[in-house]
Amino acid sequence: xxxxxxxxxxxxxxxxxxxxxxxxxxxxxxxxxxxxxxxxxxxxxxxxxxxxxxxxxxxxxxxxxxxxxxxxxxxxxxxxxxxxxxxxxxxxxxxxxxxxxxxxxxxxxxxxxxxxxxxxxxxxxxxxxxxxxxxxxxxxxxxxxxxxxxxxxxxxxxxxxxxxxxxxxxxxxxxxxxxxxxxxxxxxxxxxxxxxxxxxxxxxxxxxxxxxxxxxxxxxxxxxxxxxxxxxxxxxxxxxxxxxxxxxxxxxxxxxxxxxxxxxxxxxxxxxxxxxxxxxxxxxxxxxxxxxxxxxxxxxxxxxxxxxxxxxxxxxxxxxxxxxxxxxxxxxxxxxxxxxxxxxxxxxxxxxxxxxxxxxxxxxxxxxxxxxxxxxxxxxxxxxxxxxxxxxxxxxxxxxxxxxxxx
Ligand SMILES: Cc1cc2nc3c(=O)[nH]c(=O)nc-3n(C[C@H](O)[C@H](O)[C@H](O)COP(=O)(O)OP(=O)(O)OC[C@H]3O[C@@H](n4cnc5c(N)ncnc54)[C@H](O)[C@@H]3O)c2cc1C
Numbered sequence: 001x002x003x004x005x006x007x008x009x010x011x012x013x014x015x016x017x018x019x020x021x022x023x024x025x026x027x028x029x030x031x032x033x034x035x036x037x038x039x040x041x042x043x044x045x046x047x048x049x050x051x052x053x054x055x056x057x058x059x060x061x062x063x064x065x066x067x068x069x070x071x072x073x074x075x076x077x078x079x080x081x082x083x084x085x086x087x088x089x090x091x092x093x094x095x096x097x098x099x100x101x102x103x104x105x106x107x108x109x110x111x112x113x114x115x116x117x118x119x120x121x122x123x124x125x126x127x128x129x130x131x132x133x134x135x136x137x138x139x140x141x142x143x144x145x146x147x148x149x150x151x152x153x154x155x156x157x158x159x160x161x162x163x164x165x166x167x168x169x170x171x172x173x174x175x176x177x178x179x180x181x182x183x184x185x186x187x188x189x190x191x192x193x194x195x196x197x198x199x200x201x202x203x204x205x206x207x208x209x210x211x212x213x214x215x216x217x218x219x220x221x222x223x224x225x226x227x228x229x230x231x232x233x234x235x236x237x238x239x240x241x242x243x244x245x246x247x248x249x250x251x252x253x254x255x256x257x258x259x260x261x262x263x264x265x266x267x268x269x270x271x272x273x274x275x276x277x278x279x280x281x282x283x284x285x286x287x288x289x290x291x292x293x294x295x296x297x298x299x300x301x302x303x304x305x306x307x308x309x310x311x312x313x314x315x316x317x318x319x320x321x322x323x324x325x326x327x328x329x330x331x332x333x334x335x336x337x338x339x340x341x342x343x344x345x346x347x348x349x350x351x352x353x354x355x356x357x358x359x360x361x362x363x364x365x366x367x368x369x370x371x372x373x374x375x376x377x378x379x380x381x382x383x384x385x386x387x388x389x390x391x392x393x394x395x396x397x398x399x400x401x402x403x404x405x406x407x
Contacts, residue, residue: 017053021045024278026315037099074144080143083127083143087140087143101115104275106278108230109272109381113231117186118187121149122193125249125257130209151185152236154183156183162258176247177240177241179239180238185219206257210236210241267339273343277314277318277353285308315353325339351376354372354376
C-alpha cells in the first residue's frame with residue numbers, strides 16, 4: 001500500500017514482541033556515562049520496545065508512516081532534547097541526545113530520521129538563528145509534537161553542492177515572494193512548517209519558516225523508496241509563495257547556517273547508525289547460538305565467530321568515536337571534520353555489519369521476521385543523506401591537506 005493511501009496508520013498490525021536485546025559494551029563505556037544519561041537511554045529503550053518494535057515491520061513492509069508516532073515522540077522527550085527547557089526542550093547534553101538517537105535507530109532509521117530532523121534541523125535553527133518571538137511561537141509546539149517540521153536544503157539539481165541552489169526570494173516591501181523547489185525532504189508531506197534555505201536578490205542564503213497552507217506551497221510525496229520505508233519523504237514546491245517578513249530567521253545567513261544544523265544532525269546520525277549496527281549484531285549473536293547445523297549451534301564455527309568478533313570490534317571503536325565527539329560537542333570544541341569522521345565511519349561500519357550479520361541468519365536473514373534486512377536497506381539512505389559517504393571523505397581530505405577536492 002502506498003504511503004499516500006495510509007499515512008494515518010489506522011490499520012497497522014502490531015506484533016507481540018519480547019525485546020531480548022543486549023547492548024554491547026565491551027569497554028565498559030557505561031562507566032563514563034552519568035546517571036542522567038543512563039536514565040535517558042533506558043527510558044528511550046523502553047519506548048522503542050513498546051512503540052516502535054511492534055509496528056515497524058508492518059510499516060516498513062507496506063510503506064506506512066505511523067503518524068501517531070509524532071505525538072508519542074513529543075511525550076517521551078525525543079524532540080529537541082538539547083533545546084533549553086524554557087522553550088519546551090529537554091535541556092540535556094549532547095551525549096544524551098546521541099543516546100536518544102542510538103535507541104530510536106535501534107528500532108528503525110526512518111523513525112530516527114523523524115526525530116533528527118525535528119530536533120537538529122527544525123528546532124535547532126529556530127533556536128539558534130530565530131528571534132524570541134519565533135522561538136516562543138514554534139519551539140514549544142515542536143517539542144510536544146503538536147507541530148512537525150521539515151528542513152529544505154537539497155534541490156533537484158543541487159544535492160552535494162547546496163551553494164548552487166536556485167530557490168530564491170524577493171523583497172516585496174510588506175512580504176517576501178518565494179519561488180523554487182526542494183527535493184528529498186524528510187517529513188515534508190505531513191509537516192506543519194518547513195525551514196527553507198533560499199537566496200535573496202543579492203544571492204545570500206537565508207532561512208525562512210514556511211507554513212503549511214500558504215498559497216502556492218505544496219509538498220508532494222516521493223514514492224517507490226526501497227529504503228526508510230516507514231519515514232515519509234517528499235518535495236517542497238514554492239510558486240510565488242507570500243512569506244511574511246517576520247518568518248525570516250534573522251540571526252545568521254550564508255551557507256554556514258544550514259551547515260551548522262547539519263553538524264548537529266550528522267553527530268546524531270553517528271550514534272543512530274550505531275544503534276542499527278548493535279541491533280544487527282545482537283540479533284545475529286542470539287540466532288547463531290540457537291541455530292543448529294551439523295549437530296552444533298552455528299555460533300561454534302570459527303567463521304561465524306570471526307564475523308561476530310569483527311562486528312563487536314567495529315561497534316566498540318565506533319562507540320568510542322561518538323562518545324568522544326559528544327564530549328567535545330558539550331565543550332563546544334567539536335569541528336565539522338570530526339563530525340564527518342564520526343558520521344562516515346559509523347554509517348559505514350553499520351552497513352557492513354548489517355551485510356555480514358544478515359549472512360549469519362542465512363535465508364531467514366532476508367525476511368521481515370528479523371530486523372537486519374530492513375536496517376541494511378535503511379542504511380543505504382543514511383550513507384547518502386546529510387552529506388554522502390564520499391563528500392565526508394573529502395571534508396576530511398580538506399582537513400588534512402587544506403585542499404578542497406570537492407570543488
Ligand atoms: C531518504 C532521504 C531523505 C533526505 N532528507 C533530506 C532532508 O530532510 N532535507 C534535505 O535538504 N535533504 C534531504 N535529503 C537529501 C540528501 O541530503 C542528498 O540526497 C545528498 O546530499 C546527496 O545529494 P544528491 O542525492 O543530489 O546526490 P549528488 O550530489 O548528485 O551526488 C551523486 C554522487 O556523486 C558524488 N559526488 C557529488 N559531488 C562530488 C564531488 N565533488 N566529488 C566526488 N563525488 C561527488 C556523491 O558522493 C554521490 O555519490 C534526503 C535524501 C534521502 C535519500
